[in-house]
Amino acid sequence: MNYIDPHIHIAARTTDDLALMAKMGCVVVGEPAFWMGYDRSGTSSFRDYFRQLTEWEPKRCADAGIKHYAWMGINAKEAEDVAFAKEVVAMLPEFLDRHNVLGVGEIGLHKCTVNEMATLKSLVELGLSRSELLLFHTPHLEDKYKGTRMILDMLSEDKRVDSARVCIDHCEEHTVRLVLNEGYWAGITLYPTTKATPSRAADMVEIYGPDHILVNSSADWGPSNPFAVPEFIAEMRRRGHAEAVIRKVVYDNPLKFFSQSKNFNFQPAE
Amino acid sequence: MSNQPSPLAASDILDKQFLTVRSKLIDLAATFDRLDRAVADKNSASIDTNLRIVKIREAVARLLEAGPGRAEAIQLIFSLPYDE
Numbered sequence: 001m002n003y004i005d006p007h008i009h010i011a012a013r014t015t016d017d018l019a020l021m022a023k024m025g026c027v028v029v030g031e032p033a034f035w036m037g038y039d040r041s042g043t044s045s046f047r048d049y050f051r052q053l054t055e056w057e058p059k060r061c062a063d064a065g066i067k068h069y070a071w072m073g074i075n076a077k078e079a080e081d082v083a084f085a086k087e088v089v090a091m092l093p094e095f096l097d098r099h100n101v102l103g104v105g106e107i108g109l110h111k112c113t114v115n116e117m118a119t120l121k122s123l124v125e126l127g128l129s130r131s132e133l134l135l136f137h138t139p140h141l142e143d144k145y146k147g148t149r150m151i152l153d154m155l156s157e158d159k160r161v162d163s164a165r166v167c168i169d170h171c172e173e174h175t176v177r178l179v180l181n182e183g184y185w186a187g188i189t190l191y192p193t194t195k196a197t198p199s200r201a202a203d204m205v206e207i208y209g210p211d212h213i214l215v216n217s218s219a220d221w222g223p224s225n226p227f228a229v230p231e232f233i234a235e236m237r238r239r240g241h242a243e244a245v246i247r248k249v250v251y252d253n254p255l256k257f258f259s260q261s262k263n264f265n266f267q268p269a270e
Numbered sequence: 271m272s273n274q275p276s277p278l279a280a281s282d283i284l285d286k287q288f289l290t291v292r293s294k295l296i297d298l299a300a301t302f303d304r305l306d307r308a309v310a311d312k313n314s315a316s317i318d319t320n321l322r323i324v325k326i327r328e329a330v331a332r333l334l335e336a337g338p339g340r341a342e343a344i345q346l347i348f349s350l351p352y353d354e
C-alpha cells in the first residue's frame with residue numbers, strides 16, 4: 001500500500017532508510033523544521049538548515065522515488081530566546097515562498113514558558129497573515145496535556161483560524177479527543193517508548209474513527225523508527241480492518257491536508 | 271548462591287527505566303481498554319471469568335505489593351501447580 005509519512009526528519013536519516021521506505025510504499029514525506037539535538041549558534045545556521053530542507057533533502061528523497069515537502073519554522077526549544085527567535089522568524093517568508101514548502105511548522109511548546117508562547121504567537125501571526133497551513137508540535141511527557149490545552153486555547157481565540165488547515169501533532173490518549181473535538185487534524189506519532197505505538201494508534205482510530213487522524217513516524221536522530229507507518233498498516237491489517245480504512249489514515253488524509261497548500265503538486269499514480 | 275549486587279544506584283535505574291516502565295504501563299492500560307471495547311462493541315460475552323483474565327488481575331495486584339520477588343511470584347501465578 002502506498003503511504004505518506006506526513007512528519008519525518010529526513011535530515012537525520014540515511015539514504016538506506018529512504019530506499020527502504022520507498023520499497024515499503026512511501027511516496028511522499030513532510031519534513032518540518034525542528035531542533036537538531038543541539039542549539040544553533042546563530043541565525044546563519046538556521047539559514048543553512050532551511051536550505052538543506054528545501055534543496056538537498058528533496059533531492060535525496062527524489063533519488064529514492066519519494067516526493068519531499070518541507071515546513072518552515074523555529075522549534076519550541078530554540079524559541080525560548082525571544083530576540084534570537086525574532087531574527088529567525090524574520091527569515092521565514094523567504095523560505096515559505098519556496099515551491100516545495102507546505103506551511104509553518106513544526107511550531108509549538110516544549111516547557112510551556114512565557115517566552116515560548118511569545119515566539120509561538122509571532123509564528124502563528126506570520127502563518128495566518130500569509131494563509132499558510134500550520135503544523136503544531138505538542139510537548140513531550142508531563143508537559144503534553146498542559147501544552148496542548150494552551151495551544152488549543154490560543155487558536156480558539158483567533159477568528160482567522162480555519163481548523164481544517166491546522167494539524168496538532170503528537171496527540172496521545174489524553175489529548176486526541178480535545179484536538180478532534182475542535183475540528184483540527186490530529187497527528188499521532190509512532191515512537192518506540194514515548195508518544196504512541198502502532199497498536200495504541202490503531203486503538204485511537206477504532207475509538208474516534210479514521211476521519212481526521214494522521215499517523216507519522218516523526219523519525220529523527222533519537223530513538224525512532226522511519227518504518228513506523230508500515231508497522232501501523234500491518235497492525236491494522238492484523239486486526240482485520242478494511243484496506244480502505246487503512247488507506248484513509250495513511251494516504252487519503254495526509255493527501256487532503258497537504259493539498260490545501262498551493263505548493264503541494266504531488267500527482268497520485270493511476 | 272552468593273548474590274552479585276547491582277552496580278547501579280536505585281536513582282540510576284529509575285532514570286534509565288522510567289520511560290520504559292511508563293510506556294509499558296500505558297500499553298497495558300490500552301490493552302485492557304481494547305478488551306473492554308471488544309466486549310462492548312461486539313456485544314460478546316464478558317471475559318471476567320476467563321482464567322487468563324483472572325490471572326492477569328492477580329498479577330497486577332501482586333505487582334503493587336511490596337517486594338522482593340515480584341517477578342518470581344508473578345511467574346508462579348502463570349505456572350501450572352506442582353504437587354510433590
Ligand SMILES: [Zn+2]
Binds near residue numbers: 007
Ligand atoms: Zn518533529
